[in-house]
Amino acid sequence: MPQATPITVSITRTVLPEHHRRFNAWVQAGQDLAREWDGYLGSGWIRTSPNSNEWHVLYRFSSAATLAAWDDSEERRWWINSASELVEITKVEHRTGIEGWFEHPGETTVNISETVVPPRWKQAVSIFLPFFPLSLLANLLLVPHLRAWPVVLVVLLTTCILTPLMTYIFLPVTTRLLRPWLSKPRRPKRD
Secondary structure (H helix, E strand, O other), X not given: OOOOOOEEEEEEEEEOHHXXXXXXXXXXXXXXXXXXXXXXXXXXXXXXXXXXXXXXXXXXXOOHXXXXXXHOOXXXXXXXXXXXXXXEEEEEEEEOOOHHHHOXXXXXXXXXHHOOOOOHHHHHHHHHHHHHHHHHXXXXXXXXXXXXXXXXXXXXXXXXXXXXXXXXXXXXXXXXXXXXXXXXXXXXXXX
16 A cells, blocks of 8 residues: 655635734644644744735645545634634645646646646656756856856856746746656556
């Protein structure tokens, strides 16, 4: 039987400015409720900035099944409804790892039970394929002009150039081209 993969839920909530203290108490109550559920691994929340009304709430369960039990529970429904005048949900994401790279563009919610998450080695291959030639190109074309710079600044500059190129151009193209291979269901392990 395959081992369950832990799943993290990220929820972005907009809190009305006059309700930040109540929101803190509400989140704490939710954490206390979730702690009682089988598979609960932890939770936390952060604000985008000290004066922001946007909060990011994270919680983690040991598997999609234990998360579903919590999500469908009467206690969670009651807890969510108790904050209806405090917050708005603006975005919900379920993540098991770096598979955020492997979702269809425009998706904001990934339903893990319907999404085939590629194994880590396939994720690594699909990142390596565009990263190696792009890194090689940067080292051949850019680095020779920066020989007088300290290594730390050269690495910083190349990272600042390559990261957006990878994120917005090369990785989306690669994952789109490799999607049939990446989303191919895993074969069950033989005993």
